Structures are given as structure tokens and as C-alpha cells.
Amino acid sequence: MGFGGGKIILVGEHAVVHGTPAIAAGIRRGVSSIARPADQDSLHVEPWGRTWRPNAKSEEPLERAFERILSRYADRPPLRFVVRVALPPGAGLGCSAAIGVSLIDAIDKALGVARSRAELGALALEWERFFHGDPSGIDNLASALGGLLCYRRSSPPRRISPKGSIFLVVAHSGQRSNTKEMVARVSQRLAGSPEWARRALDEVKTLAIDAEAAMCSGDLIALGAVLNRNHEILRSLNLSTNRLEALCREARSAGALGAKITGAGGGGCMVALAAEAEHADRISGALAAESFVEEVGRAA
Ligand code: PMV
Numbered sequence: 001m002g003f004g005g006g007k008i009i010l011v012g013e014h015a016v017v018h019g020t021p022a023i024a025a026g027i028r029r030g031v032s033s034i035a036r037p038a039d040q041d042s043l044h045v046e047p048w049g050r051t052w053r054p055n056a057k058s059e060e061p062l063e064r065a066f067e068r069i070l071s072r073y074a075d076r077p078p079l080r081f082v083v084r085v086a087l088p089p090g091a092g093l094g095c096s097a098a099i100g101v102s103l104i105d106a107i108d109k110a111l112g113v114a115r116s117r118a119e120l121g122a123l124a125l126e127w128e129r130f131f132h133g134d135p136s137g138i139d140n141l142a143s144a145l146g147g148l149l150c151y152r153r154s155s156p157p158r159r160i161s162p163k164g165s166i167f168l169v170v171a172h173s174g175q176r177s178n179t180k181e182m183v184a185r186v187s188q189r190l191a192g193s194p195e196w197a198r199r200a201l202d203e204v205k206t207l208a209i210d211a212e213a214a215m216c217s218g219d220l221i222a223l224g225a226v227l228n229r230n231h232e233i234l235r236s237l238n239l240s241t242n243r244l245e246a247l248c249r250e251a252r253s254a255g256a257l258g259a260k261i262t263g264a265g266g267g268g269c270m271v272a273l274a275a276e277a278e279h280a281d282r283i284s285g286a287l288a289a290e291s292f293v294e295e296v297g298r299a300a
Contacts, residue, residue, distance in 0.1 A: 004101025005030035007142035015204035025296035026146030033106035038080035065130035090176035092263020097139035100127030163218030167280035171291035175267030224257025231260030239265030254286035
């Protein structure tokens with residue numbers, strides 16, 4: 001069985017595409033896949049009830065991505081993959097990366113290929129490129145490695161060991177987010193105002209450093225303030241929606257120490273920081289949306 005986890009970005013989405021550090025946490029729910037010898041290659045995804053074939057010329061990114069990954073394995077039997085997706089697609093939780101990681105893990109296991117989780121995550125970037133125009137690499141690495149990570153483009157990810165567990169509430173706006181479109185929107189905005197862009201990216205870099213320091217010293221109030229400020233920057237990039245704003249407000253009124261968009265935005269999920277486990281349950285219960293609580297920061 002291959003597995004790729006989902007992820008939550010706590011600080012630095014979008015800015016990470018442009019070279020600043022970001023902090024992400026792997027989550028328990030994700031994608032599992034099984035690969036078995038068959039008459040021809042195919043990829044069946046549950047619960048979507050659809051089957052794809054590898055095809056380098058297909059209009060469907062998934063078929064091109066599938067072909068690219070299979071081409072990495074010479075002299076192999078045809079394989080049928082059954083993939084179970086337990087993440088909402090287009091929600092900012094890294095669904096596409098988790099599918100890629102889980103598929104590669106399943107092929108490796110079926111063919112007896114030995115590869116570290118870090119190598120697996122790196123190979124999954126090839127898969128991600130078919131879905132995002134310009135993926136930073138954070139989703140595929142967080143999916144493969146799990147745990148809490150600081151990542152900067154083109155550098156190996158670094159594990160963060162917080163002082164204690166961090167309880168997060170993730171709520172879905174019910175709107176679908178399109179990462180490719182949002183990444184292009186942000187790049188355009190940054191290119192249009194270089195001086196503003198430099199200041200915003202510098203600030204996100206400082207927020208990532210502050211967030212790590214707050215996690216390591218157990219200062220959840222400071223961490224919450226970082227999340228709120230990062231949300232303001234994402235909002236100024238036009239990545240929020242009325243629904244995401246309402247969810248952030250509701251979470252803060254219910255006691256969250258901070259709340260922000262997570263992932264590409266323009267829909268998808270928001271993440272809120274709780275002071276402790278019971279608070280997280282209370283916040284989750286107060287939100288008028290599909291939500292779940294995630295404990296992050298335990299040794300992966
Ligand atoms: O919305 P998601 O899960 O695809 O996350 C995208 C994260 C971005 O920073 C917006 C893009 C990237 O490649 O880092």
C-alpha cells in the first residue's frame with residue numbers, strides 16, 4: 001500500500017514560490033494506493049469513480065502526469081492502480097501532490113524499489129508540475145515526509161520540533177480553489193509592483209522565522225499573531241473570499257489565537273490555531289462549515 005499525506009501550510013504559501021521559506025505540517029488524512037500487475041496500465045480513483053490511462057499527449061494533466069511517472073520505471077509489467085482519496089480536491093490541502101506521492105510509493109512497493117521518503121517526495125515534484133504551473137515543491141515534500149517542516153525552494157526541507165503539540169482547526173469554505181490560477185494571479189501582482197512585492201516577501205520571510213521561534217518556545221499567542229498577519233498579506237493579494245473571511249472571523253470569535261487561508265486560496269480551506277485540544281473542538285463545533293481538528297508537531 002502506498003501513502004501520501006495531505007498538508008496544511010501554516011505560513012508562507014505563495015511567497016514560497018518566489019523563494020521565501022514556508023512552514024507546513026503533514027496531516028493524517030491523505031491518499032492510499034495499491035498497484036497490481038494487470039493487462040494494461042490504468043489508474044482508478046475512488047471516490048471519484050473514474051479511471052485514467054497514461055497518455056503523454058492527453059488534454060488531461062492526470063494522464064500526462066501518470067505517463068511521466070510510469071516512464072521512470074524501465075522493464076516493468078503493466079500495472080493497475082486503485083487509489084483512495086480521502087482529501088477534498090482543490091481545497092488547499094495538497095490533494096494532487098498526495099496522489100502523486102502515494103502512486104510512486106505504490107509502484108516502488110510493487111516493484112521492490114528502495115527509495116527514501118525524501119527521494120520519493122522529490123520525484124513527486126515531476127507529477128506536481130502537470131497540475132501547477134510553477135510548484136515550489138512544498139506540497140510533495142510535506143506529503144511524503146509528514147511532520148512539521150520549514151521549506152525553502154531548492155533546499156532540502158528542515159524538520160521543526162515544537163515545544164508541544166499544536167492544535168489546528170481546518171475548515172472548508174465549500175468553494176473550490178484553483179492553485180494554477182492563484183499562483184499566476186500572485187506572480188502577476190508581484191511583477192506589477194516590484195517594490196511592494198519585495199516588502200511583502202521580506203515580511204513573509206520574517207513571519208516564517210517568527211513562527212518557528214514561537215513554535216519552539218511554545219508561544220502560541222505569538223504564533224497566532226503570525227497567522228493573522230500572514231492572512232492579511234494573502235488577503236491583500238486577492239486570495240480571500242467572503243466565505244473564507246467569515247470562517248476566519250468565526251474561528252477568532254470562538255477563541256482561535258489566529259486564523260488564515262491555507263494553500264492557494266480563492267476558495268479552499270482556512271486554518272485556525274487553538275490554545276489546546278478542547279479549544280480546538282470548541283472552535284470546530286462553532287464553525288458553520290465542514291471542519292476537522294489536527295494535532296501537529298509530534299515526532300513524525
Ligand atoms: O492549494 P495547494 O494545496 O495546491 O497549495 C499550494 C501552495 C502554493 O504555495 C500556493 C503553491 C506552491 O507550489 O507552493
